[in-house]
Amino acid sequence: MGRSGFFSKFFNRVPHHGSRSVELDFVRGVAILLVMGFHSCTVPTGNPIFLFLQYPGKTFGGVGVDLFFVLSGFLVGGLLMKEYKRTQALEVSRFIFRRGMKIWPAYYFFLILIVVTHAHPLGTFLWQNLLHIQNYAGTSIAHTWSLAVEEHFYLVLALAMGWMVRRHYAPQRILKLLLTVMVMVLVCRTICYFAFGAGVSFMQTQNRLDSLTCGVSLALLFHFFPKQFQALSRRKRILAPVAALVVLFLCTVRNEMIMHTIGYTITYIGAAAFLLLVYSHSERIRNWIPYRIVAVIGVYSYGIYLYHNAVRNPALTLAKHAPPALQWPVLMLLQYSAAIVAGAALTRIVEWPFLRYRDRILPQRVGDIGSPDSAETDIRIAPAETS
Numbered sequence: 192m193g194r195s196g197f198f199s200k201f202f203n204r205v206p207h208h209g210s211r212s213v214e215l216d217f218v219r220g221v222a223i224l225l226v227m228g229f230h231s232c233t234v235p236t237g238n239p240i241f242l243f244l245q246y247p248g249k250t251f252g253g254v255g256v257d258l259f260f261v262l263s264g265f266l267v268g269g270l271l272m273k274e275y276k277r278t279q280a281l282e283v284s285r286f287i288f289r290r291g292m293k294i295w296p297a298y299y300f301f302l303i304l305i306v307v308t309h310a311h312p313l314g315t316f317l318w319q320n321l322l323h324i325q326n327y328a329g330t331s332i333a334h335t336w337s338l339a340v341e342e343h344f345y346l347v348l349a350l351a352m353g354w355m356v357r358r359h360y361a362p363q364r365i366l367k368l369l370l371t372v373m374v375m376v377l378v379c380r381t382i383c384y385f386a387f388g389a390g391v392s393f394m395q396t397q398n399r400l401d402s403l404t405c406g407v408s409l410a411l412l413f414h415f416f417p418k419q420f421q422a423l424s425r426r427k428r429i430l431a432p433v434a435a436l437v438v439l440f441l442c443t444v445r446n447e448m449i450m451h452t453i454g455y456t457i458t459y460i461g462a463a464a465f466l467l468l469v470y471s472h473s474e475r476i477r478n479w480i481p482y483r484i485v486a487v488i489g490v491y492s493y494g495i496y497l498y499h500n501a502v503r504n505p506a507l508t509l510a511k512h513a514p515p516a517l518q519w520p521v522l523m524l525l526q527y528s529a530a531i532v533a534g535a536a537l538t539r540i541v542e543w544p545f546l547r548y549r550d551r552i553l554p555q556r557v558g559d560i561g562s563p564d565s566a567e568t569d570i571r572i573a574p575a576e577t578s
Contacts, residue, residue: 261466362414433460506529
């Protein structure tokens with residue numbers, strides 16, 4: 192079986208595989224690999240090769256969350272924009288139910304496992320995570336703060352879009368409001384940083400909605416202003432330098448005040464540039480095996496995100512039995528492989544069966560675009576011309 196046959200066979204097993212975008216799965220794969228690199232355990236190593244390999248994750252791996260945020264806004268916003276454009280109406284309750292059936296089963300199963308295994312004292316995470324307020328109330332499962340931000344975003348976006356649609360807001364007016372929200376979030380984040388500190392500006396929803404709103408703005412351009420979207424997405428000579436400059440910014444700027452105020456704005460701009468760059472300009476490399484491997488990892492990114500921190504300590508314990516010179520590569524191999532295997536297994540065992548059940552009781556409409564985590568999307572743009 193050739194490499195194209197292998198990946199075709201794999202994607203045939205994925206729910207809604209016919210509408211998947213390998214480019215978006217690749218973006219997800221990059222995002223989750225960056226996040227895993229940022230959160231990974233390390234052991235002391237004087238090996239320059241090992242130090243070089245861990246540098247990207249430890250230095251700018253946090254941008255993976257912003258990449259997820261922009262992509263989520265792009266796809267979830269696109270779902271709502273598509274329905275508004277097609278029907279001039281929105282069924283908010285239907286949207287919220289389908290979102291919940293995508294996210295909650297895997298999430299609550301993860302919480303049940305934490306409870307059963309006694310991995311964390313109940314008072315340090317349970318009620319906070321059950322209510323999706325862990326980014327305000329605090330939680331010992333630290334990485335779930337971003338899931339709370341997305342949950343709040345889905346609800347607020349659906350209600351806000353429903354309100355605007357009922358009042359027949361024109362797309363131009365919606366775009367102006369989205370841009371205004373992005374500016375207001377930056378102002379709010381800056382005030383919160385100086386008033387309450389970096390923790391509040393980092394994880395509370397009102398301070399991080401701008402990256403998600405950026406993705407929604409891209410979706411609105413795609414659906415209502417396709418010429419402008421095409422013009423933006425084809426600017427490879429602008430998108431590539433922007434993405435590169437943002438990486439350079441993250442590698443060189445260490446000022447906390449900058450990073451926790453305007454820094455997040457710079458980061459999501461770079462994430463948006465990378466998203467458009469990959470989506471519009473990767474046709475020459477999309478069949479390369481490394482590209483497809485990263486895309487396959489991206490298929491399971493939600494499950495991997497849930498479990499990637501849970502495997503760190505067991506991996507560290509096992510790696511310490513290796514000779515000192517091999518502990519770093521053994522630890523990295525164990526962490527990444529265990530997170531990917533656990534995420535993929537639980538995706539297939541929990542998430543996908545609930546998706547099939549959801550689609551039986553509330554079928555996906557023809558032309559719907561789906562979830563930011565499963566890449567159910569009909570967003571397609573023509574390959575960019577060589578520039």
